[in-house]
Amino acid sequence: MTAGPGPASFVDPHIHLWDPYTVPREAAAxxxxxxxxxxxxxxxxxxxxxxxxxxxxxxxAVLRPYLxxxxxxxxxxxxxxxxVHVEAAWPLRRPLDAVAETRWVRELPSGRAGAxxxxxxxxxxxxxxxxxxxxxxxxxxxxxxxxxxxLRAAAHPDDRxxxxxxxxxxxxxxxxVRGVAAIAERDLVVDLWLYSHQLDDAVALVAEYPDTxxxxxxxxxxxxxxxxxxxxxxxxxxxxRDLLARWRDGIAALAAAPNVVAKHSGLGMSLLGGEPVxxxxxxxxxxxxxxxxxxxxxxxxxxxxxxxxFPIDRPGQPLSASAQVLTExxxxxxxxxxxxxxxxxxxxxxxxxxGPDDPPARSLxxxxxxxxxxxxxxxxxxxxxxxxxxxxxxxxxxxxxARVVWADxxxxxxxxxxxxxxxxxxxxxxALDVTSPASCAAAVxxxxxxxxxxxxxxxxxxxxxxxxxxxxxxxxxxxxxxxxLLGSYHVARAALPALVAHRGYLAFTAxxxxxxxxxxxxxxxxxxxxxxxxxxxxxxxxxxxxVRVGVFHPGWIDTRMVTEKQRTQPxxxxxxDSLPGPLGALTPVDELxxxxxxAIARRAAKVVHPRVGWALHAARALLPTRPFTASARAAxxxxxxxxxxxxxxxxxxHDSPGSTT
Numbered sequence: 001m002t003a004g005p006g007p008a009s010f011v012d013p014h015i016h017l018w019d020p021y022t023v024p025r026e027a028a029a030x031x032x033x034x035x036x037x038x039x040x041x042x043x044x045x046x047x048x049x050x051x052x053x054x055x056x057x058x059x060x061a062v063l064r065p066y067l068x069x070x071x072x073x074x075x076x077x078x079x080x081x082x083x084v085h086v087e088a089a090w091p092l093r094r095p096l097d098a099v100a101e102t103r104w105v106r107e108l109p110s111g112r113a114g115a116x117x118x119x120x121x122x123x124x125x126x127x128x129x130x131x132x133x134x135x136x137x138x139x140x141x142x143x144x145x146x147x148x149x150x151l152r153a154a155a156h157p158d159d160r161x162x163x164x165x166x167x168x169x170x171x172x173x174x175x176x177v178r179g180v181a182a183i184a185e186r187d188l189v190v191d192l193w194l195y196s197h198q199l200d201d202a203v204a205l206v207a208e209y210p211d212t213x214x215x216x217x218x219x220x221x222x223x224x225x226x227x228x229x230x231x232x233x234x235x236x237x238x239x240x241r242d243l244l245a246r247w248r249d250g251i252a253a254l255a256a257a258p259n260v261v262a263k264h265s266g267l268g269m270s271l272l273g274g275e276p277v278x279x280x281x282x283x284x285x286x287x288x289x290x291x292x293x294x295x296x297x298x299x300x301x302x303x304x305x306x307x308x309x310f311p312i313d314r315p316g317q318p319l320s321a322s323a324q325v326l327t328e329x330x331x332x333x334x335x336x337x338x339x340x341x342x343x344x345x346x347x348x349x350x351x352x353x354x355g356p357d358d359p360p361a362r363s364l365x366x367x368x369x370x371x372x373x374x375x376x377x378x379x380x381x382x383x384x385x386x387x388x389x390x391x392x393x394x395x396x397x398x399x400x401x402a403r404v405v406w407a408d409x410x411x412x413x414x415x416x417x418x419x420x421x422x423x424x425x426x427x428x429x430x431a432l433d434v435t436s437p438a439s440c441a442a443a444v445x446x447x448x449x450x451x452x453x454x455x456x457x458x459x460x461x462x463x464x465x466x467x468x469x470x471x472x473x474x475x476x477x478x479x480x481x482x483x484x485l486l487g488s489y490h491v492a493r494a495a496l497p498a499l500v501a502h503r504g505y506l507a508f509t510a511x512x513x514x515x516x517x518x519x520x521x522x523x524x525x526x527x528x529x530x531x532x533x534x535x536x537x538x539x540x541x542x543x544x545x546x547v548r549v550g551v552f553h554p555g556w557i558d559t560r561m562v563t564e565k566q567r568t569q570p571x572x573x574x575x576x577d578s579l580p581g582p583l584g585a586l587t588p589v590d591e592l593x594x595x596x597x598x599a600i601a602r603r604a605a606k607v608v609h610p611r612v613g614w615a616l617h618a619a620r621a622l623l624p625t626r627p628f629t630a631s632a633r634a635a636x637x638x639x640x641x642x643x644x645x646x647x648x649x650x651x652x653x654h655d656s657p658g659s660t661t
Contacts, residue, residue: 014265075320096134158229265307379456505547
């Protein structure tokens, strides 16, 4: 038996939009690595943990972008004209970072090219955050269609089931319960996602706020109710029957609160157990019928709504099947107008005017827009800021709203660089000798005195010396290591307490020379390889402190450091000419600055630019072997000849240095 005709247009009140190629996401690094593949292999899931596999099912669903036109293509005739975007775990270093997701979704081309319009957004905000009200206001300032907050409380006692909350009973946490008041005061809806054993926690929470509308997502996900999951959940038919019975009791208790509405969503989630289905499989309909009917009987047709949960449910069932399953189970008891449209429109106030017409949207926000919402107000200390990539990147960070502290050895030159780059700003400019621990400590303290905080430190100051070991002044060789490697250490050591206090970001400038070692660059390569090792070690060391660590590997960049060597040292030209294809080409400094500003905004772990350098990075174990060093060995005699006479190892035995820095 099936229900009568449905509404002319559906509302889908639960979809997720993302693009791991261009914006921050947990899976972004893996997605970008796999992007060149025309098709993602089916066996990809075997590389994930069991908890991740059993949550997402097919990882291809989260490793590819899911944008409004992708959702349009999944409709398969279902007449959805309005959707509600639900926050999708945008990575956070500070609470306001969540607003970047709202900005990004707002700029997507919803309502164009046949895609449904965006009717509302459910955003992320943590009620435990003392400034949760400011976060909510920022979301609503960015987009007045923000109608609610989605709170993820799902945490499971089975250690092989993935948790989405950092404590097992988040909904009972006193700070959390108090913080929900900020949501209630703004007349926002609260969507709850939890596991079925946590339904008692939800009952207690909704009783605290009887005038606030709560929406239960995904049937309170009864993990393992359709088949074994995790280490032991739902392992036997008896265990599954017990799960279902306890779920029914919990659902009935929650439905007794008149301020709670429920979504028929998440039936395609792998967490439930069982295997994915194609179309409306009768066996699948029979298995999920107790959930569908149980929710309907407890909440009634005026407090239940269909939602696709795409693309998370996509590996488990087609979108059209997610709607048809409900009509197959409910039959004549279903009220299609309410189920597929009216309840969602009422709960999320989709017919309430939001002010001016939506602005013209682009397919993706620009890098500058992403930076503006992740860097605004952040205090960023840049060393080596008087020129080159430091100055060019500092300018872009300033334009993105960061409060940049410009630091370099020559204070006057640093002020000139800052004035030229951002003439309408008067940033803090500091004289900094990175080889002096005292100077580094003073620069950090001056930043804290001026701005009151420090969010990002970029240890970028560096020098170079070119020439065979025998021709380079020993003091010059030593200076390269002291400035580049020890200077980076001194800066990091001085800034560490401030970065820990604000869960900040520490970045280092390394080089292709960290892993590709050329003749004539022994000091530079040694220092940059050390910087890479320093960054990699600190990344693990500081992770539990909440500090992210990044390392940047530029290739040959068109800066004074490189062009001066080209002009004054013919041997350097021999080296560049010996490198094959693009490996010896110069990259414009502004191009690199764009990449690095973006990397700092998203707190990247590693950047290699130009991207051809990734080939060197991947082949680093082979680079020292004879086949890979043939061109370098061939160029070495000419480089040695053009570099002049040897310099005595004892500095007192000669009068002038043997290389230009």
